[in-house]
Amino acid sequence: MEDIQELIKQCVANDRLGQEKLYKKFYPALFLLCRKFFPEQADALEVLNDGMLKVFKNIGLFKDDKGQFFNWVYTIVRNTALDRLKNVKWAEHVDVASIDISYNDNPLSAMESGDIYKLLDVLPPATRAICILFYLEGFSISEICARLQLSQGTVKWHLSETRSKLKPVLLKYYS
Template identity: 85%
Template structure:
């Protein structure tokens, strides 16, 4: 998960929260612009098309503005709350994806500690993710980048464990040739 960087001073955030709670459009715009880069990247992970990512980000921020009174600073950083709201908006949208085209195989074993994306730079990860079909990409992101457990993915996307495991297996098989090409001497990836 991304965290609030040092250039987002706490006083500025508190003032923007107050403005947004008062439905101040300028305050909402400032908050949107302040968090846009990180939140757009989050949405882009799930939606390869820029227009789709932007639409989900806007829907998520609308939820933030409507529910800003529910944020409690004693529960964590404001950015983390906003990030979660936007991520959940993206996941809700993904529930409409056609998942039934995939095999439901319970016996596929996916090692939780073997992350094929762990040694890569963030920019390279986004390029690699573009080779995955949309449904597989979403599950790959949730498992390897967002840290969701298989049972959490099942619950959020209303899928069986076998379907989620199949997508994770598909991730590894589709990324293996790309990763082998990426690492000239097979360094850092055991496939």
């Protein structure tokens, strides 16, 4: 297997074979990341490809002393997915006063990752995205609001919807 530094050099030189090798090396993890946000494989693949295009265009900007290369790529692809989610029509019918979100109560924490993704398929796309950002990616409510340009009430509503839609499934899972 080729060294990651060698692949980076090839990509900086715009070597198509190097780009293909790098893409294939990170594809499994990055595709799973995109599937978190987009239940349809075609949508996930489109976002992954858009993200990797950004990686290849900006690979010369990567600095070893700033962190691991995979984390840099992951962040670019995740941000590409989040940018795409901005175009989703979000529900705005929210009663903020009736919603209480506990930061310590993660209904997904004890589940296997494969089971989590199957479970998330029951959620509408907007609710699924916010659920993933909050519970799996560790974003705070205010970070989600800023990133997706949503009100705090809307984000809390989606988290409340996550709990109400997943509760019956989780009760079966743990019974």
